[in-house]
Amino acid sequence: MKADVAIVGAGPAGLAAAIAAKENGAKRVVVIERESHLGGILNQCIHNGFGLHVFGEELTGPEYAARFEDKAAALDITCLTQTMVLDISPSRVLTVVGPQTGFCTIEAGAIVLAMGCRERSAGALMLPGGRPAGVLTAGTAQRFVNIDGYMPGKEVVILGSGDIGLIMARRMTLEGAHVKMVLELMPFSGGLKRNIVQCLDDYNIPLKLSYTVTRIHGAKRVEGVSIAAVDNKGVPIKDTEEYVACDTLLLSVGLIPENELSRGMDIKIDPVTGGPEVDSHMQTSIKGVFACGNAVQVHDLVDFVTEEATRAGAAAARYLFEEDKAIAYCPTKAGTGIRYVVPQRLRLDGDKKTLFFRVTNVFKNCVTVARCGDKVIARKKRLVCTPGEMESLCIADEDIQGDVIVSVEEA
């Protein structure tokens, strides 16, 4: 099989990339999706708050996904569902297996990687104790409740205050469970303020900051957890340890970009984001291979995924018609108070560019600054910056004269 643009994943990133590729002139656009339906994780995110930036209205996850599914169908984009990409070669040949295709290869003019991310699981935390039933990630619990209609437990403790954990605290409560508490290792929550208020405060669920689970109790089923406060290095303080009875422990302890395929084709991965290094066209270290969405960096809002994927899809289509000419690049770097910057490389092609980055801590009354040498090329005043909310700066191409360093400073 041949494709102009092949897209791996039909979540919000994959669908937006496919639509943009088609709208920018790619004729045969093929989306390959492992699940039986399109829309990815949005289908289980039944809460609202999606689409404020893209559509100017508040939608639920399934409604947001449906808009892109309908558009993809109208544009005659081929979607291969229940189809797994097994391997991608650096020369852009995908090996796939699925009910419509059987075992086959797809030769693609350009590829967009949109695999999304996975949740950090219990095994990654090295929690002492057995492996009883009742320990699951918040996303798994969300699938059980919202898609399958099963309640995974009655007395619940949640470790980690990421947004999915907060959303599930409310969801489990509404369905009759008793959510006893949410524990967060850090002194601040990684979740959106709105979720802390509307998912925890609304239901009087305590959020214990600088707290962690030190042991899981129970043989066949979780019977309880030991919890303790942690010091400023994250080490549990022994005399604060206490026992909390529960039958379920939900984990919301971080998301990891899914890049098994990218690694298989030796794409350069940023050790901080866990996603491919990309340029300002979302092109990876391999020519003609683009990446977007949570596979590149974990986003807080799906609207930003859509925006990023639209750029990736458009760039993939343009790549098909572009002559192969040398382009100069300048790298971006994370300076003081910045964890990472995406894109990692800027194409000096005359276009305006946006830098996306996260801060390392909570900063109040600060400025975010982009510099080239001593010259300030962008600057934004911020009342508050938190690691949970992605920041951005716009820069002009003609200002880029070397490494671009982003930092956060006192106002």
Added chain:
Amino acid sequence: METRNLTCIVCPLGCEMTAQMDGRKVVSISGNTCKRGENYARAELTDPRRTLTTTMRVKGGGRVSVKSKDTLPKGKLFECMTVINAWEVQPPVKIGDVLIKDIMGLGVDIVATSRINGV
């Protein structure tokens, strides 16, 4: 006079606000940095409302996701959940289909947010 603490959700700053209440009347609000914070606090203290999102059982198996078409009084959410959980819907379902009209006489419909194909 009663004192109420609340966190503003209008922007990421998340101002911690304090309000003085005389029964159901808001006497004063402090701690906010802007006018939008005060408006949020007034609405939240006098008539807190939320959009309810949940799922409904589908005849023949599975669930369909639903939402309240408009916001519901916060104090009525659990009762609305009981009503929705006692309901069952016959497929096919389209996005936006009204599944429960005027739930509990609150003037708000429960509508589908996902589609279920007929069998």
